[in-house]
Amino acid sequence: MQKLRSLLLEVPKTEIHLHLEALASVDTIWTLMKKHKISYADISSKDDLRKRFEISSLNEFLDLFINVIQDCFRKEEDVDLLIKDAQNYLSRNNIVYAEIFFAPSKFLQNGLEFAELIKRLSAGSGNIERNTGIETRFIIDVSRSFGRDNARANLDLTLKHRNGTIVGIGLGGAEEAGPARDFAPIFEIAAAEGLHVVAHAGEVVGPESIWDALKLLKAERIGHGISAIQDDTLVEHLAERQIPLEICPTSNLLTQKYVKTLNEHPIRALYDRGVNVTVNTDDPTLFGIDLVDEYMRLTNRGFFKPDEIINLVKSNTYATFLPQERKDAIWAAAQKIVASYSAELEIA
Numbered sequence: 480m481q482k483l484r485s486l487l488l489e490v491p492k493t494e495i496h497l498h499l500e501a502l503a504s505v506d507t508i509w510t511l512m513k514k515h516k517i518s519y520a521d522i523s524s525k526d527d528l529r530k531r532f533e534i535s536s537l538n539e540f541l542d543l544f545i546n547v548i549q550d551c552f553r554k555e556e557d558v559d560l561l562i563k564d565a566q567n568y569l570s571r572n573n574i575v576y577a578e579i580f581f582a583p584s585k586f587l588q589n590g591l592e593f594a595e596l597i598k599r600l601s602a603g604s605g606n607i608e609r610n611t612g613i614e615t616r617f618i619i620d621v622s623r624s625f626g627r628d629n630a631r632a633n634l635d636l637t638l639k640h641r642n643g644t645i646v647g648i649g650l651g652g653a654e655e656a657g658p659a660r661d662f663a664p665i666f667e668i669a670a671a672e673g674l675h676v677v678a679h680a681g682e683v684v685g686p687e688s689i690w691d692a693l694k695l696l697k698a699e700r701i702g703h704g705i706s707a708i709q710d711d712t713l714v715e716h717l718a719e720r721q722i723p724l725e726i727c728p729t730s731n732l733l734t735q736k737y738v739k740t741l742n743e744h745p746i747r748a749l750y751d752r753g754v755n756v757t758v759n760t761d762d763p764t765l766f767g768i769d770l771v772d773e774y775m776r777l778t779n780r781g782f783f784k785p786d787e788i789i790n791l792v793k794s795n796t797y798a799t800f801l802p803q804e805r806k807d808a809i810w811a812a813a814q815k816i817v818a819s820y821s822a823e824l825e826i827a
């Protein structure tokens with residue numbers, strides 16, 4: 480197992496489902512609370528902050544995510560701290576390319592300027608690349624939690640201030656509260672303007688939510704998508720079209736809607752039925768997960784064998800929005816590392 484862990488660390492990886500604000504370290508949030516003299520009920524130490532993220536539902540998590548984590552950002556320059564946290568996380572996991580959600584709604588509500596935020600995030604992305612060679616791109620997350628008009632305003636700002644670091648828009652937030660159909664016209668404009676389109680769906684709502692994301696939003700990838708397992712026709716559709724599912728196993732265990740233990744997680748069944756599944760962390764620092772650990776957990780009691788884990792690493796790379804030749808280059812570099820471990824791990 481130690482050998483597999485070393486391989487997983489050494490192999491160049493990509494990640495396609497993680498939230499920038501959820502990369503905030505406890506130190507970052509604590510620094511901002513002190514800087515802006517913010518206090519929250521039940522949070523009077525860094526330990527309290529850590530404990531608040533022991534959650535038991537998506538709604539409980541989103542309340543903290545929006546009203547504590549995002550709320551601490553009161554000046555545009557505060558996001559520079561997130562860039563540092565992102566660089567730490569990506570380097571520690573040897574992730575060479577990541578598509579990272581950024582949800583501007585709460586920042587705008589707090590009076591921050593979209594143009595300045597994007598300028599700082601893009602400069603931060605450039606700094607990460609200069610410092611480490613790691614490439615990052617952003618997906619603007621128009622949260623269902625803030626409603627349709629707000630999502631439209633987010634899209635207008637995105638189109639106005641867009642630069643090469645923004646590759647798409649996504650639908651996140653409270654899945655039960657905002658049906659995809661409310662957001663369809665916004666996603667249609669986004670796609671026509673050349674943005675990639677993704678959506679969280681089937682995280683806490685049944686397969687109908689995934690169908691809506693595919694048919695009404697024309698989502699190119701589905702965030703989570705775990706309720707697909709309840710609908711055979713949908714599983715066949717996903718497998719036939721090879722629509723990537725951005726699966727975040729530990730996040731699903733913590734939000735507790737469909738799975739209580741990893742063995743109950745449908746990732747294995749979806750994989751066996753030919754669905755294009757990828758492994759991601761969703762909210763790494765807030766949930767205390769590293770991508771390498773996420774893969775390792777899937778090897779427990781043979782849930783996935785080493786060669787299947789490597790196949791999942793490959794699927795993630797090919798599910799990115801990178802040009803084909805960059806995907807091929809990352810995978811070629813990965814294969815060299817895999818080959819050097821193949822005898823020990825019986826990987827073909």
Ligand code: ADE
Pocket residue numbers: 498501537544651652653679682730761762
């Ligand atoms: N925003 C941050 N994490 C999220 C999740 N797991 N689901 C929906 N929106 C989110």
Ligand code: ZN
Pocket residue numbers: 496497498651679702761
């Ligand atoms: Zn997410």
